[in-house]
Amino acid sequence: MNEVDAASPRSQSRRWSPVMLGLIAVVVVVVAVALVAIFTRDGDSVYPADSPEGVVQRYAQAIVDGDSAAALAYLVPESAEECERWDTGAADYRITLLRSTERDTTARVEVIVSEVVGGGPFGPDEYQNQEVFDLERVDGDWKLVTTPWQFRICAEKVQP
Structure with a gap:
């Protein structure tokens, strides 16, 4: 019951x-x-050294490592010869490839640059910008013509 x-x-x-x-x-x-x-997931991709993506990757790594001599080797000769070096700082950058466009003598590599800053109570902050590296072929090798400001090692010349 x-x-x-x-x-x-x-x-x-x-x-x-x-x-x-x-x-x-x-x-x-x-x-x-x-x-x-x-x-x-795969680890970080390593692009061929003779590709536009590989040049960008190695140049950015040289900047992050503080190896300005190696970084200068990836610039077009005019920029490397006239370079007034400046300190790029010690920021923590990560680059993610968005797309790459290659033509006969020019290439454009579009990336997202992520910068990790600080370490507040909720962890570090991360800022992202979409940026572009422009390259041109010089004597068969890809060389950088323009780089994002985060990876610039030469002071810009002020035009009179």
């Missing part, structure tokens, strides 16, 4: 509602997809 009524609060607390089961299933799927994405 002690039957529990199906509508009583005690019997409902022991059952999982279909909504609750659905939410749990969604969370499990999202976590599984995130784990697969994290564990199967």
Whole structure:
């Protein structure tokens, strides 16, 4: 005679509602997809040294490493010869390739430059800018004509 009524609060607390089961299933799927994405992604891509993307990658790495002599080798000869060097600072930059356009003698490499700054109570701040590197072919090699301000090692000349 002690039957529990199906509508009583005690019997409902022991059952999982279909909504609750659905939410749990969604969370499990999202976590599984995130784990697969994290564990199967490739490391940083290394582009061929003789490609526009590879030149940008090596130039930016030289700047980040503070190796201005190596960075100058990637500039068009006119810029490298007339370069009045300046300190690029010690910022933490990351570059992500958006797209690259290559023609016979010119190329354009579009990137997102991410700069990590500070370390406040919620972690570091990150700022992103879409930037462009312009290159031209000089004696068969790709050389940089213009670089984003974050990666400029030569002071700009002021025109009179």
